[in-house]
Amino acid sequence: MNNKHVAVIGGGIAGMEAASVLARQGLKVTLIEKQANTGGKLNDWDHLFPDFSSPDELVSSLATKTKDSGVNTVYNTEISRIERAGKRFELRANQDVRFYADAVLVASGFNVFDATIKEEYGYGLFGNVITSVDFEKRMKKHGQLRTIQGTAPKRVAIIHCVGSRDAKVGNTYCSKVCCITGIKQAIEISEMLPDCEVFCFYMDLRLYGSTFDSLYLQAQKRHKIQFIRGRLSEAAERADKSIQIKAEDTLQxxxxxxxxxxxxxxVGMEPGASTSQLIQKNQMTVDENGFLKSTNMHCARNQSTQEGIFMAGTAICPMAVNETIENARSAATEIIHFFENHRP
Amino acid sequence: MNDLSFLKPASRQIDFDNFDDRLLLYVLQYEPSFFTCISCGGCTATCSAGNLTNFNVRKIGLWLRRGETEKLSEEIQKCMFCGKCTLVCPRDINIRNVILLIKKRIAMLKNENTPA
Amino acid sequence: MEPKTKIRWSEYNKKIADDKFFYLRSCIRQNFNPGAEKVFLSILQNNLRKEVYDDPHHTTCSGIGYHSDIVPFETFQTMVARQFSLMTERGYKNCAVSCITSFGGYNEVLSTWKEFPEELEKTRENLLKATGRTFEIPENLSHACDIIYHFRKEIAAQARYRLINKETGEPLKIVDHIGCHYAKIFPEKGVGGSEYSRVLTGMIEAWGGEAVDYPERRHCCGFGFRHYLIKNNRSYSISNSRKKFESMQPYHPDMILTNCPGCNMFLDRWQYALAQIEGKVYGGKNGIPVLSHEELAGLVLGYDPWKDIGLQMHQIDVEPFLNKIGVEYHPKQKFTGVKGQYINEPAFTGCLARKD
Structure with a gap:
């Protein structure tokens, strides 16, 4: 097994974790990242739910683990195609770079929903409408939240399910992590600006984690965050650049x-842009939501419909950071079993 | 112009920008747990008064949140203060006390408005 | 899975015919603002050198009756078919529709015929039985505002006035109101769909004005059908109008631009009613002037506000708006007919001139 080579596509947290686990088992591993550094979207993130920890520590510890375990990391390289070449796989990248591997792990991640498609919410039109991703970027860069006029907001509305559970934008699935992200961000705003009123407009609160409900309770009790059950119909800018929003208070x-x-x-998670390229010229398929399809939901979550190609992380479905890491380990285990069962 | 008197411009919309918070702030001051209400309706299901009249405890909470002082002062009279709502609340809210506080505050507001 | 709609409506354009229009008039417009339709025909024929046919044989589309549950859909379809048969008889293929209710109705009928061909067959039969007529389906059906929008640059090139305050040199602030049946029923039939309609703001900007977006821009004017036909429901109608005025007031608009004859009338008249009931005036000394796309096009092209466009038919005085642009007009000729005769005048105009 030691002479086998695994190519891992995507240097986000899933790719890094899986690559380091595989390398520690003695496999030759190449981690291929399209950008100049690893860490993926977490590099822009300020704090993680539910413990408000910094993702920087996580990303740097994963980078150290990857390096120390002997993973060969290649940067600025984007894989455009995976094809079967005899018993191996040929991976094509930009500038005619090719890789050959005995197994491939796709950890290409997700795309953030483009909120400009939800035109009635005015993202990209009104300066005071931002996304949850913008919030994290701003907090990381400036450590504060300001309106476009430069003032501290006195009232903020957080809108759930933007680009998720919405047939109008073609995404009928739940992105799962947004509800708890909204509660986390609401608490952060309230701690930063105690005079600021924060409202969450939700359809259902989907708090799946064991500690998420206590955060919800804390948001209500300690931070007086108001939860209004109703979906936004439209946002409009007023003369003073504040935003008028309309919803139904469905309980009233x-x-x-x-x-x-x-x-x-x-904003929710969508299938990664590279997914549609990667599934060409091989038998990998996608599920009803456009994420990579597993051969079995329960016992082979990391196995793609093409033998020898595996998947990890949010390329499979929306998932949180801790789940992504666990999922990456499970993918590494699947790959090791694959080699053990396919001894030449 | 008398012939336009049949026109009564009005709106059913909840206008959050002009919201009467006199009751809500008072209740929250003395019974902050009220804010954790998730409108599950357990209180209404068990309510003695609600099983005999159209009194709805869950709606009392909703009206309180939206500053419906007028509606509340009428509705609140139907409560018999048996406290069964408090026993079943999954968020451990002292609902009995919430209603008592609403009643108190309404009485205070009435006194304020009555000229000496 | 292919996404169902990821259309960006703000970039959406519809097809608008270039020439050879068969004109379909509006009941409300030709009764309350007859000058608007007259000036529209003149702009097409004399300014843009287009062919447009105004057929004296055409009737109401019966849309108001249809939306009030008085005219059954089958009858409505037959009425629409008769208009199309007049168009066919005259050799035209493009309809220019004056009314938004009619426009929405024609699109509803055309869409019904597409989805349910048996309805089209039944209508052909009904029309033949009732009138002996046959008809073709129009190749293009555009609202009059689509056509003005389509030629807004040509109009700008010929314009005598620009929508600029001649005292300050600042562009005039104009809010638009799009009739609900323009694109809310069939978004693809409107320039910019229903959410991002550019059909009126495109004109405002092409002619030098500033289009002001206000929060309740997409809200109904309150016209409705049942809502004003039945007296008991009229509070509902005026409440909607009030919501709009409240929302646009902070922007101090110089004018409200409409494309729908009903909206035009209600936004004009309800300002007076609100002033009488609540004592509130939403703009200027005497209300915010309300004009339609044809009337505004006529003004910038230099048509006479009284004789050619008939702006004396508005409750809210348009003079403050004319003065800002610098339109030359004779104040005393406001209530003078085309032949110079006195045509009588209302007890008062505006909102608060007299209260009894």
Missing amino acids: GRPLRMTVDMVILL
Whole structure:
């Protein structure tokens, strides 16, 4: 097994974790990252739910593990195609670079939903409508939240399910991590700006983690965050650049109108842009949502429909950071079993 | 112009920008647990008064959140203060106290508005 | 899975015919603002040198009756078919529709015929039985505002006035109101769909004005059908209008631009009613002037506001708006007919001139 070579596509947390586990088992591993550094989207993230920890520590410890375990990391290289070449796989990248591997792990991640498609929410049109991703980037860069006029917001609305559970944009699935992200960001705003009122507009609160409900309770009790069950119908800018939003207060059964200084859209996860390229010329397929399909939901989550190609992380479905790491380890185990069962 | 008197411009919309928070702030001051209500309706299901009249404890909470002072002052009279709502609340809210506080505050507001 | 719609409506364009229009008039427009339709025909024929046919034989589309549950859909389809048969008889293929209710209705009928061909066959039969007529389906059906939008640059090139305050040199602030049936029923039939309609803002900007977006821009004017036909429901109608005025007031608009005859009338008249009931005026001394796309096009092209465009038919005085642009007009000729005769005048115009 020691002479086998595994190519891992994507140097985010899933790719890094899986690559280091495989390398520690003695396999030759090449980690291929399209950008100049590893860590993926977490590099832009300020704090993680539910413990408000910094992702920087996680990313740097994964980078150390990857390096120390002997993984060969290649940067600025984007794989455009995986093809079967005899018993091996040929991976083609930009500038005619090719890799050959005995097994491939696709950890190409997800795309953030483009909120400009949800035109009625005014993202890209009104300066005070931002996304949850923008919030993290701003917090990381400036450590504060300001309106476009430069003032501290007095009232913020956080909108759940933007680009998720919405047939109008073609995504009927739940992105799973947004509800708890919204609660985390609401608490952060409230701690930073104690005078600021924060409202969460939700359809259902989907708090799947064992500690997430206590965060919800804390948000209500300690931070007075108000949860309004109703989906936003539209956002419009007022003369003073504040945003007028409309929703139904579904528990009251009445339409509701509110002026807020800022709107934060909890944007969902979509299948990665590279997924459609990668599935060409091989038998990998996607599921009903466009994410990579597993051969079995329960016992072969990391096995693609093409033998020898495996998957890890959010290329499979929306998942949180801790689940992604676990999922990457499980993918590494699957690959090791694959080699053990296919002795030449 | 008398012939336009049949026109009564109005809106059903909840206007959050002009919201009467006099009751809510008072209740939250003395019973902060009220904010954790998730409108599950357990209180309404067990309510003695609600089983005999159209009194709805869950709606009392909703109206409180939206500053419906007028509606509340009428509705609140139906509560018999048996406290069964408090026993079943999954968020451990002292609902009995919430209703008592609403009643107190309404009485205070009435006194404020009555000229000496 | 292919996404169902990822259209960006803000970039959406519809097809608008270039020439040879068969004109379909509006009941409300030709009764309350007859000058608007007259000036539209003149702009097409004399300014843009287009062919447009105004057929004296055409009737109401019966859309108001249809939306009030008085005219059954089958009858409505036959009425629409008759208009198309007049168009066919005259050799035209493009409809220019004056009314938004009609426009929405024609699109509804055309869409019904596409989805349910048996309805088309039944209508052909009904029309033949009732009138002996046959018809072709139009190749293009555009609203009059689509056509003005289509030629907005040509109009700008010939314009005598620009939508600029001649005192300050600042562009005039104009809010638009799009009739609900323009694109809310069939978004693909509107320039920019229903959410991002550019059909009126495109004109405002092409002619030098500033289009102001206001929060309740997409809200109904309150016209409705049942909502004003039945007296008891009219509070509902005026409440909607009030919501719009409240929302646009902070922007201090110089004018409200509409494309729908009903919206035009209600946004104009309800300002007066609100002033009488609540004592509130939403703009200027005497209300915010409300004009339609044809009327505004006529103004910038230098048509006479009274004789050619008939702006004396508006409740809210348009003079403050004319003065800002610098339109030359004779104040005393406001209530003078085309032949110079006195045509009588209302007890008062504006909102608050007299209260009793």
